[in-house]
Amino acid sequence: MNSGIPSLNIPAAPEGSGISEITPAEGLRAVLDNLDALVYVSDFETHELLYMNAYGRRIWGSIDGKKCWEVLQNNASPCDFCTNHLLIDSEGNPSPPHIWEFQNRLDNRWYQCRDQAIPWIDGRLVRLEIATDITDRKEMELALKEAHAKARAAALEDDLTGLHNRRAFFELGNQLLKQTRRNGSPLAIIMFDLDHFKKINDNHGHDAGDEVLRHVGRVLMSNVREADIAARIGGEEFAILLGDAHAAQASELAERLLGVMHETPVRYHDVRIRPTASFGISSLHPDEPNLENLMARADSAMYESKALGRGRVRVKP
C-alpha cells in the first residue's frame, strides 16, 4: 500500500548501529504510525487525502482516493468549519500554524488540532493536521464549569425559600437598575416584613416559623413575573423589584400578595397560621443615585404600614 510518505532525504543510520538496512522512509513511517495522535495530509484545493498515519486509519478507516471530509466527518461536501483559509496569507503563502479545539462528529471525541499549510514534495500546497485527543481534559473542564455554576447558584439562593438571597438581590438589582436607566423605563420596588413574626415562633416553634417563610416564598414565586427579582433579604423581610412597572402596579401586586397570604393559611401539624405583612412601595426617580436610595424610601413606607397597624400597603412614590 502506498503510505503517502515521500522518500525524504534522511541520512542513513550510522554503520554498526544494526539498523542500516532500514530506509529513512520506513523509519519515519514507524515514528508516525506509533504516535498517539492523528496525522494527515490533504490536498489544499481538492481535499484529497494524501497521507494518514496508523492512529487515524484505526479510527477513521482507509483513505484511498477519498477526501478528508468523507473520511474524517462522513460529509458529502467540504466541512463548513474547514480551516484551510486560515493557513495561508493574502498572497497564498503558508501562515503560522492554526491551533484550535474541535469535537469530531464521528467519534464524538474532542481534539486539539494543529493545522498548517506546507509545501508537498511535488511543490503543491497541502494541509497538514496533527490532532491530539483531549476528551478527558474537556470532560474535566465541563464538570468543573458545571460545579462552578452550581456553587454560584447555591451562593445566590436563599436556602429556606428558594428565592434569591440578599446578595443576589443586590447583584441582579443593580443590573436591572442599569438596564432601566439605559431604556428610560420605569422601575418599582416592594418591600415587606412579616408582622409579629416573633409571636409565630414563640407560639408554634421555630420550625413553624420556617414553614411560614417557605409558604411566603411559594406565594411570591407563583405571583411575580419571571423578570421580577423576588428575594428574602433578611430574617422575615422580603423585597421585589419590578422592571417596567410603576408604583401603582407594585401596589396592586402587594395587595394581591396580602390577600393570598390571608386566604391561604399555612398548615403546620394541626395548626393553621395566617401570616400578615406590612408593605412599602416606591418607584425609581430620574435622579435616583442608587438602589439603596430607592430601598430606603420603600423601607420608610413599610415602617409607616407597621405604625398604622400592620397588614397594609403604603406607597412613597
Ligand SMILES: Nc1nc2c(ncn2[C@@H]2O[C@H](COP(=O)(O)OP(=O)(O)OP(=O)(O)O)[C@@H](O)[C@H]2O)c(=O)[nH]1
Ligand atoms: N423561624 C424563623 N424565624 C426567624 C428567621 N429569621 C428571623 N427570625 C425571627 O423573626 C423574628 C423577628 O422579630 P421582630 O424583629 O421582633 O419582628 P416581628 O416579631 O415580626 O414584629 P414586627 O416586625 O414589629 O411586626 C425574630 O424572633 C427572629 O428570631 C428564620 O429564618 N426562621
